[in-house]
Amino acid sequence: MTSRKPQSMKPATAAKKLGIYLPATPQEFQEGEVSREELDELQSNPPEWLTELRRNGPHPRPVVAQKLNVTISGLARGGVTEALTTDQIGELLKSRPQWLVDERANMAAVRDEQKRVREAAAAKKSKGASQHYH
Structure with missing residues (x-):
């Protein structure tokens, strides 16, 4: 039997799975490979650098988009192409630029439309199901 490499x-x-901005991580993290076990350990017992990075950033664009409640495309349309810190995100939320x-x-509007479509599909499905049993 051969032993499997982890x-x-x-x-x-790993940075994407952790929701962090890779260039802001320690050099050792950027240069090494991360095993599943190491990733699990980072998620369940984050070191200080990871906790600090998650708290203050800079945050990758998917996290910035989520915190601002916009899409990644919306960030690009607004001219945000780089990672932002928590303070920069807070400033945008306070100043509320038009974009x-x-x-x-x-x-x-997209969420409302998705909800309407889901509800219409559910209503159609339940109506169709009730017609089959009568």
């Missing part, structure tokens, strides 16, 4: 991932993949107001409204 499955590992590139630092970029952010517009993108949040777009996101709300």
Whole structure:
């Protein structure tokens, strides 16, 4: 029987799974491979650098988009192409530039439409199911 090498991932993949911005991580993290066990340990027992990075950033664009309640495309349309710190995100939420107001409204409209479509599909499904049994 051969022993299996533990499955590992590139630092970029691990950073994405951790929701952190790779260039802001320690050099050792950026240069090494991360095993599944190490990733699990980082998630369940984060070291100080990871806790600090999650708290203050800089945050990757998917996290920035989530915190601003817009899409990643919306960030790009608003001119946000780089990672932002928690303070920068807070400043945007406070100052509410027009692009952010517009993108949040777009996101709300998309969510409303998705909800309407789901409800219509559920109503159609339950109506169809009730017709089969009569």
